[in-house]
Amino acid sequence: MKDRRQFLKDAATSAVLMSSSGKLGMAAMLGKSAHEDKSKVVIARDPSLHGADNTQPDEQKVLTLLDRAITSYTGHAKPMEAWKSLVPMDQVIGLKVNGLGSKGIATHPALINAVAERLQQAGVKPGNILVFDQNGMFLAACGMTVNRDPSRMRCYPSDAAGFEDEESSWGVARIRLTKILTRECGLVINMPILKDHQMAGVTFAMKNMYGVVDKPYSLHGNHCNPAVADLNCIPVIRDKVRFTIGDAISSVYDGGPAFHPERLWYPNALIVGQDRVALDTIAWQMLEQQRAQAGLPTFAAVGRAPDYIAVAADAQHALGTNDPARIHVVNI
Numbered sequence: 001m002k003d004r005r006q007f008l009k010d011a012a013t014s015a016v017l018m019s020s021s022g023k024l025g026m027a028a029m030l031g032k033s034a035h036e037d038k039s040k041v042v043i044a045r046d047p048s049l050h051g052a053d054n055t056q057p058d059e060q061k062v063l064t065l066l067d068r069a070i071t072s073y074t075g076h077a078k079p080m081e082a083w084k085s086l087v088p089m090d091q092v093i094g095l096k097v098n099g100l101g102s103k104g105i106a107t108h109p110a111l112i113n114a115v116a117e118r119l120q121q122a123g124v125k126p127g128n129i130l131v132f133d134q135n136g137m138f139l140a141a142c143g144m145t146v147n148r149d150p151s152r153m154r155c156y157p158s159d160a161a162g163f164e165d166e167e168s169s170w171g172v173a174r175i176r177l178t179k180i181l182t183r184e185c186g187l188v189i190n191m192p193i194l195k196d197h198q199m200a201g202v203t204f205a206m207k208n209m210y211g212v213v214d215k216p217y218s219l220h221g222n223h224c225n226p227a228v229a230d231l232n233c234i235p236v237i238r239d240k241v242r243f244t245i246g247d248a249i250s251s252v253y254d255g256g257p258a259f260h261p262e263r264l265w266y267p268n269a270l271i272v273g274q275d276r277v278a279l280d281t282i283a284w285q286m287l288e289q290q291r292a293q294a295g296l297p298t299f300a301a302v303g304r305a306p307d308y309i310a311v312a313a314d315a316q317h318a319l320g321t322n323d324p325a326r327i328h329v330v331n332i
Contacts, residue, residue, distance in 0.1 A: 038328035039275035039321050041282050044069035045331070049249055049268040057249050057268075062110040066118065066245070069272045072332050083122035086243060091186025093124055095131045096241070098192050098208050099141030104259030107191050107247045109143030111270070115189065115245060116153050131155040132180045134211040156180075163214040171230030172221075175213040182236055190244040190276070194267065194283055196256035200224035201299040201306035203257055204283035205244045205276040206232045206319075223304055229312035232276060232319055244279050246271035253290040265290050277312045277320030278327045284309065 046065045049057040067079040076082040087093055095115060097107035116129050127150035133139050135157045136146060144155045158178035168177050181188065192208035199220050200207055206228045210216035219227035232238060248269040255263050267286065273279050284306055288298060299305045313322040321327060 038326050039273065039278040040073065040328045040330065041271065041273040041275070041278050042069050042073045042330045042332065043248075043269055043271050043282070044072065045267070045269045047268050050266055057108060057110050059110045059113070062108070062249070063114040063117070065270055066111070066114045068332055069245070069270045070118075072330055073272050079118060080122050083118055087119065087122075087124065087187055087189070089123040090128075092128045092130055092184050093119060094180060094185035094188040094240075095129065096188050096190050096192075096208060096211060097131060097133050097139070097142045097144070098211065098247075099133050099138030099144075100211070101141070101193070101195060101252065101257050102259045103141045103143075104261065104264070105193060105195060105250065105252050105256070106138070106141040106143075107193050108249050111245070111247055111249065112142060112144065112191065115191070120153075126153050127151055129153045130180065130184060132161070132178070132211075133157055134216070135159050138211070158212055159214075168234045168236070170233040172227050173219060173230040173234060175215055175218065175231070177234070177236060178212050178214075181212045181240060185240060187243075188241045190241050190246075192244070192246055194246060194248040194251040194271070194286065196252055196254050196263070196287060197224075197304075198256065199304065200228065200308065201304040202280060202284045202287055202309070204246060204271075205279040206308070206312060207280075209237055209241065212237070223307065225306075225308040226311045226317075228308040229317045229319065232312060233317055238319070241276075243274055244272065244276065246279060246283065248283075248286070251287070251290070253287050253294065254296055263294075275320035275327075277309060277322050279320075280306070280309050280312075281322045281324070281327060282329060 044065050049061050070082045074082040074085050099106040119129055131144055139157055147155045161178050161180045163176040163178055167174050192204050195203050197203040209231055248267040248271050251265045252260055252263050253265050309322050312319040
């Protein structure tokens with residue numbers, strides 16, 4: 001198996017081979033700061049996203065926050081140039097959202113619409129934007145309506161699109177993948193929501209891929225370890241899911257992944273990056289900090305530390321880094 005040095009070398013080679021017309025550039029592909037060998041994670045915050053009633057966030061403020069996050073991550077001053085450096089303009093861009101926790105704790109429609117708006121302004125055709133999740137109920141929780149009209153942003157679930165006849169496998173992960181991922185999308189933007197998980201401990205970037213398989217229930221043994229890491233090593237997931245815009249506008253820090261209003265928290269943030277392991281490491285830290293403030297024990301103390309994160313970072317999986325010294329966090 002490849003060690004981390006070889007993984008980075010291969011990733012760099014792939015980036016060089018990509019055209020400059022809209023595909024991931026070198027720095028963005030590797031999730032690296034231009035001046036240091038670290039995985040870059042941007043946390044963009046706006047405490048005023050929610051009004052006094054703490055319901056849905058302000059749409060214009062979400063759009064502005066998204067612009068700040070994307071420009072900070074890419075180093076481009078203008079949002080449109082930032083998007084053009086991140087995604088191909090001539091391919092189908094999938095937006096993998098998460099509505100499993102119900103409407104109370106799902107990827108916010110304001111964020112989904114903001115990403116879709118900026119993609120179209122950058123040059124992606126409306127019909128080449130495809131919002132998807134595991135099933136129609138989860139999409140409805142995200143405020144989305146099923147639509148297959150190619151002249152508009154499309155939206156339909158993994159199960160409706162169908163799954164490949166052949167299984168894909170890596171380690172303990174033996175599943176069939178949705179045709180949305182394997183046949184429709186050229187690139188997928190991962191749009192998880194920051195949550196506690198009663199089995200995995202933390203559910204964010206990597207575990208959001210459970211929504212692209214036919215039997216996610218088969219991947220929950222041993223606190224989802226090493227299943228989460230193994231699933232993300234399946235080549236089509238590793239290769240196509242290359243960027244994450246994590247929704248931390250609201251979060252559940254205990255009792256997840258279902259909605260528990262008594263454990264609801266408002267980070268009012270977006271967490272953006274390419275290194276899925278680094279992203280999950282930062283998500284874990286944020287949830288632990290909130291649990292401590294609420295007087296709750298650590299994930300380890302309650303027997304559900306997200307050990308799959310370290311496994312994903314090992315030499316066999318080489319999906320990214322979980323070493324805080326190798327993660328460059330930019331708070332804006």
